[in-house]
Amino acid sequence: MAIQSVPLEKAYRLLNHGPTVLVSAKHQSTENVMAASWACALEFSPAKVTVVLDKMAFTRSLVEQSGWFALQVPVAQQAQMVVDVGSESLKDxxxxxxxxGVRLFYQDGFQTPLVDGCVAWLLCKLIPEPHNQETHDLFIGEVVSAWADDRVFKDGHWQFDNVPIELKTLHYIAGGQFYVIGQGLKVNKGP
Structure with a gap:
């Protein structure tokens, strides 16, 4: 496996299929990771994303204090860890x-931790929107760098039909129930 850079104008493709994500952040020496199901691409250029971070989430305070966060796309082999980090607060x-068993790493030049074993990572600078954050728990980030696992994402496209289930992305429903991404369906472009 190699982690390859993803052009920012293609970063939306890392989230466009609606996966559950892990949100990581760091302020001073405190690192944390939480799970989030409500994350999506917002804009192409500059690349932007949204994620909902509840007021009770400790990670939210790290994002607010540091002004940075990362979204990463976990896979089936990480499902238990995703539930665990999403169910327990660092505060408690x-x-x-x-x-x-969360293993963190850092990309050169960046201070935000990334979760090892995922298949995509989007490093984001917080765009402060106090009304959205307080009223809707909605955070907006400008994607400043993005990477993907070249076994699963090549030439700007996911390759899920060609990987084992362990490397397929997770889609959370509720009560510990996930689905993994399924088979692709290619159709001709419309008129």
Missing amino acids: HPNKLNEF
């Missing part, structure tokens, strides 16, 4: 990352 469970 200070050793949660170690206990749940």
Whole structure:
């Protein structure tokens, strides 16, 4: 596996299929990761994303304080870890990352932690929108860099038909129930 850079104008493709994401952030020496189901691409250029971060989420405070966050796309082999980090707050469970086997890494030149084992990562600078954040828990980020696992994302497109289930993305429903991305369906372009 190699982590390849994804052009920012194609970064929306990393989220366009609606996966559950992991949100990571760091302020000073405190790192955290949480799960989020409500994340999506917002704009092509400059590339922007949205994510809903509840007021109770400890990660939210790290995003607000640092002005940075990362969205990453986890896969089926990480499903239990996704549930675990999404169910426990760092505020109440200070050793949660170690206990749940979360391995973090950093890309050169950036201070936001990324979660190892995912298949895509979008590093975002927070665009402060106090009304949206307070009223709707909606955070907007400008994507400043994006990467993907070249086993699963090549030439600007996901390759899910050619990978084992362990490398397919997760889609959360409720109550611990996920689905993984299914088979592709290609149709001709319309008129």
